[in-house]
Amino acid sequence: MRILGLITEYNPFHNGHLHHLQESKKISKSTHTVAVMSGHFLQRGEPALIHKWARAQMAVDAGVDLVLELPTLYACASAEFFSHGAVSILNQMGVVDALCFGSELGHIEALKQVATVLINSPESFEISLKKYLQEGIAFPKARSKALIDHFSLEDLSSYGMTTEKMIALLKNPNNILGIEYLKALALTKSKIQPYTITRKAAAYHSTELTLNITSATAIRNHLFNTGNLNEMIHAIPPSTYEILSTCFNKDGGPIFANDLGLTILSMIRRMTPQEIAKILDVGEGLENRIFQCANQSNRLDEFCQCVKSKRYTLTRIQRICMRILLDIQFPLMNQATHASTGLYGRILAFNDRGREIIKLAQKKSSFPFITKINQYTPPNSFTKNLLDLDIRATNLYALAVKNNAFSKGEQDHLTSPYYRKELT
Amino acid sequence: MRILGLITEYNPFHNGHLHHLQESKKISKSTHTVAVMSGHFLQRGEPALIHKWARAQMAVDAGVDLVLELPTLYACASAEFFSHGAVSILNQMGVVDALCFGSELGHIEALKQVATVLINSPESFEISLKKYLQEGIAFPKARSKALIDHFSLEDLSSYGMTTEKMIALLKNPNNILGIEYLKALALTKSKIQPYTITRKAAAYHSTELTLNITSATAIRNHLFNTGNLNEMIHAIPPSTYEILSTCFNKDGGPIFANDLGLTILSMIRRMTPQEIAKILDVGEGLENRIFQCANQSNRLDEFCQCVKSKRYTLTRIQRICMRILLDIQFPLMNQATHASTGLYGRILAFNDRGREIIKLAQKKSSFPFITKINQYTPPNSFTKNLLDLDIRATNLYALAVKNNAFSKGEQDHLTSPYYRKELT
Numbered sequence: 001m002r003i004l005g006l007i008t009e010y011n012p013f014h015n016g017h018l019h020h021l022q023e024s025k026k027i028s029k030s031t032h033t034v035a036v037m038s039g040h041f042l043q044r045g046e047p048a049l050i051h052k053w054a055r056a057q058m059a060v061d062a063g064v065d066l067v068l069e070l071p072t073l074y075a076c077a078s079a080e081f082f083s084h085g086a087v088s089i090l091n092q093m094g095v096v097d098a099l100c101f102g103s104e105l106g107h108i109e110a111l112k113q114v115a116t117v118l119i120n121s122p123e124s125f126e127i128s129l130k131k132y133l134q135e136g137i138a139f140p141k142a143r144s145k146a147l148i149d150h151f152s153l154e155d156l157s158s159y160g161m162t163t164e165k166m167i168a169l170l171k172n173p174n175n176i177l178g179i180e181y182l183k184a185l186a187l188t189k190s191k192i193q194p195y196t197i198t199r200k201a202a203a204y205h206s207t208e209l210t211l212n213i214t215s216a217t218a219i220r221n222h223l224f225n226t227g228n229l230n231e232m233i234h235a236i237p238p239s240t241y242e243i244l245s246t247c248f249n250k251d252g253g254p255i256f257a258n259d260l261g262l263t264i265l266s267m268i269r270r271m272t273p274q275e276i277a278k279i280l281d282v283g284e285g286l287e288n289r290i291f292q293c294a295n296q297s298n299r300l301d302e303f304c305q306c307v308k309s310k311r312y313t314l315t316r317i318q319r320i321c322m323r324i325l326l327d328i329q330f331p332l333m334n335q336a337t338h339a340s341t342g343l344y345g346r347i348l349a350f351n352d353r354g355r356e357i358i359k360l361a362q363k364k365s366s367f368p369f370i371t372k373i374n375q376y377t378p379p380n381s382f383t384k385n386l387l388d389l390d391i392r393a394t395n396l397y398a399l400a401v402k403n404n405a406f407s408k409g410e411q412d413h414l415t416s417p418y419y420r421k422e423l424t
Numbered sequence: 425m426r427i428l429g430l431i432t433e434y435n436p437f438h439n440g441h442l443h444h445l446q447e448s449k450k451i452s453k454s455t456h457t458v459a460v461m462s463g464h465f466l467q468r469g470e471p472a473l474i475h476k477w478a479r480a481q482m483a484v485d486a487g488v489d490l491v492l493e494l495p496t497l498y499a500c501a502s503a504e505f506f507s508h509g510a511v512s513i514l515n516q517m518g519v520v521d522a523l524c525f526g527s528e529l530g531h532i533e534a535l536k537q538v539a540t541v542l543i544n545s546p547e548s549f550e551i552s553l554k555k556y557l558q559e560g561i562a563f564p565k566a567r568s569k570a571l572i573d574h575f576s577l578e579d580l581s582s583y584g585m586t587t588e589k590m591i592a593l594l595k596n597p598n599n600i601l602g603i604e605y606l607k608a609l610a611l612t613k614s615k616i617q618p619y620t621i622t623r624k625a626a627a628y629h630s631t632e633l634t635l636n637i638t639s640a641t642a643i644r645n646h647l648f649n650t651g652n653l654n655e656m657i658h659a660i661p662p663s664t665y666e667i668l669s670t671c672f673n674k675d676g677g678p679i680f681a682n683d684l685g686l687t688i689l690s691m692i693r694r695m696t697p698q699e700i701a702k703i704l705d706v707g708e709g710l711e712n713r714i715f716q717c718a719n720q721s722n723r724l725d726e727f728c729q730c731v732k733s734k735r736y737t738l739t740r741i742q743r744i745c746m747r748i749l750l751d752i753q754f755p756l757m758n759q760a761t762h763a764s765t766g767l768y769g770r771i772l773a774f775n776d777r778g779r780e781i782i783k784l785a786q787k788k789s790s791f792p793f794i795t796k797i798n799q800y801t802p803p804n805s806f807t808k809n810l811l812d813l814d815i816r817a818t819n820l821y822a823l824a825v826k827n828n829a830f831s832k833g834e835q836d837h838l839t840s841p842y843y844r845k846e847l848t
Contacts, residue, residue, distance in 0.1 A: 262823050263690040269819040269833065270691070270751050295819055295833035327694050395693040395719055399686050409693065409719035 003357055004030035005090040005099045005192060006064070007083070007181065009038045011048050011220070012244060013058035014236045016200060016213045021063055023197050024100035032353050034066040034096065035059055036086040038075035039390060040397035041326065043082050045318025047260060047397055049220055050253035051406065054243050056348035057418040061239035066354030068369075069346040071386050072393040073336055076322050079140075081333075083180035084187075089343055091190050094365030095357065099185065099192045103178040105169055106198030109159040114170070115182035117150055118143075125150045138313045144170050174199065223254045251402035257318065259400040261300030264325050268294035271324075280328045281320055286312065290320070326393050335382040342383040344376070345369040346390070349418035373412050427781055428454035429514040429523045429616060430488070431507070431605065433462045435472050435644070436668060437482035438660045440624060440637045445487055447621050448524035456777050458490040458520065459483055460510040462499035463814060464821035465750065467506050469742025471684060471821055473644055474677035475830065478667050480772035481842040485663035490778030492793075493770040495810050496817040497760060500746050503564075505757075507604035508611075513767055515614050518789030519781065523609065523616045527602040529593055530622030533583040538594070539606035541574055542567075549574045562737045568594050598623065647678045675826035681742065683824040685724030688749050692718035695748075704752045705744055710736065714744070750817050759806040766807040768800070769793040770814070773842035797836050 004024055010017060025033060037059065039052045048055060056067035074085025090096045103111060117125060128149045132142035151166045169175055182194055200213050214235045222232055229245050236244075247253050268276065268290060276287035286307075293306035304317045322328075347369055350358070358369055370376045373391070378384035395409045428448055434441060449457060461483065463476045472479060480491035498509025514520045527535060541549060552573045556566035575590045593599055606618055624637050638659045646656060653669050660668075671677050692700065692714060700711035710731075717730035728741045746752075771793055774782070782793055794800045797815070802808035819833045 263687050266687040266749070266820055266823050267691065267694070269823065270749070270816065298823060298828065298831040298833070325690070325694070392694065396690055399690050399693065399722060404722065407722040409722070 001032060001356065001360065002028070002030045002097050003095050003360075004028050004033045005096040006033060006035040007070075007086040007090075007099070007101065007177075008035045008059070009042050009048075009216070010035070010055045010059050011038070011042060011216050012050065012055060012236065013062055013240050014214065014216060014219060016215065017059075018062050018237055019200050019213060020100075020102055020197060024098075024195065027195050027197065028098035028100055028193070030098055032066075032357050033064050034068065034090070034093070034354070034357055035064045036070045036089050037067050037348065039069045039072055040393050041072055041076040041322050043075065043077065043079070044315050045076060045320070045322050046257050047255045047322070047400060049223070049255060050244065050247045051397070051401070051411070052348055052394075053415050053418055054247050054252070057420075058237070058240045058243050060349040060351055060354070060418060060420045061243075062237050064349075065351050066347070066357050067349040069348050069390065071343070071346075072326065072389050073328065073332060073386055076319055076326075076328075078319075079176045079180045080183070081336075083177060083184045085336075085343070087181060087184035087188060087190065087192075089345060089367075090192060091188050092341075092343055092365060092367045093345065093357075093361045094367060095361045096192050098195060099181060100195040100197060101178045101181055102199040103175050103196045104172050104199055105165065105175075106196050107159075107161065107165075107169075108182075108194060108196045110156070110161045110166060110169060111175065111178050111196060112182050112194075113156075113159065113161075114147060114151075114179050115186060117147065118179070118183055119186055122150070136311050138311055138316070140173065140176065140313065144173075220254070220256075224256055227254075251404075252406055253401065255397070255400050257321070258300050260321075260325060260396075261303070262298075263396075263399070264300060264321050265294050265297065265303060267324055276324070278329050279320060280323050280330050280333050281316065286320075325396055326389060328389065332385050332389070335385065339380075339382045342380055342386065343367075344383065344387070346373075347371050347417040349420070351420040352422050371417060425456060425780065425784065426452070426454045426521050427519050427784075428452050428457045429520040430457060430459040431494075431510040431514075431523070431525065431601075432459045432483070433466050433472075433640070434459070434479045434483050435462070435466060435640050436474065436479060436660065437486055437664050438638065438640060438643060440639065441483075442486050442661055443624050443637060444524075444526055444621060448522075448619065451619050451621065452522035452524055452617070454522055456490075456781050457488050458492065458514070458517070458778070458781055459488045460494045460513050461491050461772065463493045463496055464817050465496055465500040465746050467499065467501065467503070468739050469500060469744070469746050470681050471679045471746070471824060473647070473679060474668065474671045475821070475825070475835070476772055476818075477839050477842055478671050478676070481844075482661070482664045482667050484773040484775055484778070484842060484844050485667075486661050488773075489775050490771070490781050491773040493772050493814065495767070495770075496750065496813050497752065497756060497810055500743055500750075500752075502743075503600045503604045504607070505760075507601060507608045509760075509767070511605060511608035511612060511614065511616075513769060513791075514616060515612050516765075516767055516789060516791045517769065517781075517785045518791060519785045520616050522619060523605060524619040524621060525602045525605055526623040527599050527620045528596050528623055529589065529599075530620050531583075531585065531589075531593075532606075532618060532620045534580070534585045534590060534593060535599065535602050535620060536606050536618075537580075537583065537585075538571060538575075538603050539610060541571065542603070542607055543610055546574070560735050562735055562740070564597065564600065564737065568597075644678070644680075648680055651678075675828075676830055677825065679821070679824050681745070682724050684745075684749060684820075685727075686722075687820075687823070688724060688745050689718050689721065689727060691748055700748070702753045703744060704747050704754055704757050705740065710744075749820055750813060752813065756809050756813070759809065763804075763806045766802075766804055766810065767791075768807065768811070770797075771795050771841040773844070775844040776846050795841060 040048050059067050070086050074082055125146055129146035132145050147170045148167050156166055212234055219232055273287040273291045276290050289307055293303050297303035297306055307317045308314050391412045394412045398407045398409050401407045464472050483491050494510050498506055549570050553570035556569050571594045572591050636658055643656055697711040697715045700714050713731055717727050721727035721730055731741045732738050815836045818836045822831045822833050825831045
């Protein structure tokens with residue numbers, strides 16, 4: 001039994017994910033797979049297209065054995081914190097042997113070198129980063145530029161890289177998550193072995209929907225623009241198609257950020273700038289800009305464009321929107337930063353091999369799995385706050401869903417994990 | 425120059441209001457009329473059908489000379505506090521001679537007797553009221569029952585009443601506001617002379633829309649059920665018809681409580697019971713019930729029915745909903761209770777006679793009138809909070825309105841009072 005870990009959003013699960021799953025199993029020689037997956041709110045500050053149990057089901061139907069929810073605090077956060085949360089869960093399970101992620105080059109050593117620089121943060125890199133930030137450049141871009149400065153002076157041939165390739169790698173935002181996974185693995189002294197696979201065909205942000213393998217972004221954009229599921233039938237596994245169409249037919253989605261727009265703008269118009277400043281990642285006067293823009297916009301996308309600047313990326317603004325919706329304030333993040341334990345494995349979907357993973361983990365570690373939320377007692381206030389946030393996230397997501405049964409709320413208490421019995 | 429004061433909601437202005445206006449002028453021998461009118465949120469915990477400037481315009485088009493906004497804190501409050509706010513504004517203007525309100529019997533002396541009992545609160549009445557409250561009866565009904573106990577033992581013939589008539593008067597909720605006006609006048613030692621006029625034809629809560637004079641409730645219900653304005657053409661003045669149809673054609677309404685439903689339920693699902701308990705009029709564990717019901721409902725009417733009980737009337741729950749939306753907490757009400765000054769006369773609409781009222785008031789008192797909100801500096805923190813709440817109320821109401829220009833917010837800063845030049 002060799003267990004592969006994946007860190008995912010599956011929004012929705014498509015052929016690219018299927019390809020990654022199959023290749024990852026092969027390359028890591030794994031027999032079992034566990035995916036840590038975002039719940040109802042995603043890393044780039046958007047609500048999920050459809051609810052988390054349906055997305056987890058897509059994954060298990062396609063061959064993932066166990067899907068655990070990445071708690072909302074980590075799921076709707078910077079690449080660094082997102083990775084920290086997901087890697088911590090895989091670590092604490094005590095049984096995961098491999099982690100495999102997609103990257104543009106598929107060159108694990110190059111990515112490790114970058115992660116090492118970020119961990120050690122040599123003085124020249126620090127100075128360079130500070131300079132770019134002072135120029136008002138947003139953090140992700142400033143860091144990328146400082147890394148390019150650093151690696152331009154290094155000899156990269158020992159691990160088969162060239163300066164040009166390295167610059168291309170650092171300029172491509174699609175590599176950020178991989179670098180952060182490696183950083184998190186190193187910082188937690190993880191025994192999990194990392195692998196990377198070259199992304200096939202479609203880039204992360206690409207929006208064309210013409211190939212068998214396309215990006216989740218392209219699928220979402222297509223749904224947003226046309227509402228038509230049929231045209232993407234070649235890009236998603238049959239089960240994903242089935243689940244999406246059943247869900248859409250029941251008015252269970254698709255959900256987009258604008259569906260939460262009036263609610264979020266109302267919340268901001270209700271708040272004072274002082275209250276807005278308490279929301280995680282707001283500060284430095286951004287609260288005033290948020291307050292003003294909310295009173296000048298009546299759509300969420302319009303609002304985000306109003307707040308956006310050179311210093312504040314659109315993704316960051318979008319995440320702040322979701323944090324306002326969910327009332328995620330600084331203290332919870334502080335608790336998370338100082339907590340060494342307290343995470344949990346909320347089971348969203350599993351099959352019989354998934355059950356084997358859980359059994360082994362329960363033997364080898366004390367990591368808690370949650371099947372029924374009513375039967376779980378959080379061991380400390382951090383865990384309680386973390387779980388309360390997940391429940392709140394579901395209850396607020398639910399109100400964007402038109403389906404009557406779902407939008408009534410309390411889904412976290414009412415919904416059982418999806419179980420797929422494998423044919424023997 | 426003799427000035428009549430009216431306390432109104434005009435939601436919307438209809439023939440019953442016109443009749444009341446004309447009769448009130450006659451009975452009080454007034455030459456000028458000022459109406460204090462609710463803004464975007466009303467006494468029974470509902471949003472206004474259309475925005476406050478349009479409703480004020482209807483009134484001035486129909487013959488009211490000046491419309492001042494009743495600040496939201498008072499407008500969306502109990503009959504007692506609503507009356508206190510409105511009477512205080514009329515008092516502080518220093519020029520209002522008469523106040524005329526509608527009642528079922530049109531018997532001012534009987535209503536005064538009731539107001540006196542409420543002010544003096546004799547011991548037997550107190551005991552009786554306490555008993556009913558302890559039985560779990562909601563306050564308005566408990567008070568009505570205690571008053572009936574009191575007056576059943578009194579000789580009412582000196583002012584031409586019978587016990588039966590008095591009981592009928594006390595049982596009818598339509599008389600509550602009149603009693604509260606008289607109470608507020610007495611408590612503030614007001615020089616304003618009260619008058620009452622028998623309500624014509626339609627009762628306050630009546631819902632039939634068949635007569636030339638019907639209730640605002642009937643008009644709203646008709647609009648809610650059919651969306652059809654034409655069938656009420658005989659029940660409203662031509663100007664009201666014109667204003668409503670122009671506004672509706674521009675997607676400016678009609679607005680109903682359910683239009684704010686998802687926003688309010690989202691706000692509650694976002695809050696903890698402890699936070700809900702801070703909202704004005706919540707407490708005694710009601711916060712837990714509110715929290716639970718919000719997670720079991722996906723429509724506001726459904727939610728209100730879920731929270732409603734023998735002790736908590738539907739109106740009270742509806743008001744709490746609007747206070748949650750607007751974040752009206754206990755401290756502001758405490759400030760209001762202890763403030764002897766700090767009110768203002770926010771001008772929504774006026775004609776040339778209205779201008780004469782303002783000029784006289786400015787000569788006779790220091791009561792502040794607000795024409796442009798940018799040019800007004802609140803004299804103290806209470807007034808600032810009161811005005812901030814009015815602005816917040818408009819900004820939140822705006823998001824329920826589909827009209828693009830209006831929903832963008834800041835209407836309180838952008839909209840001038842309506843001025844009607846009278847033909848000479």
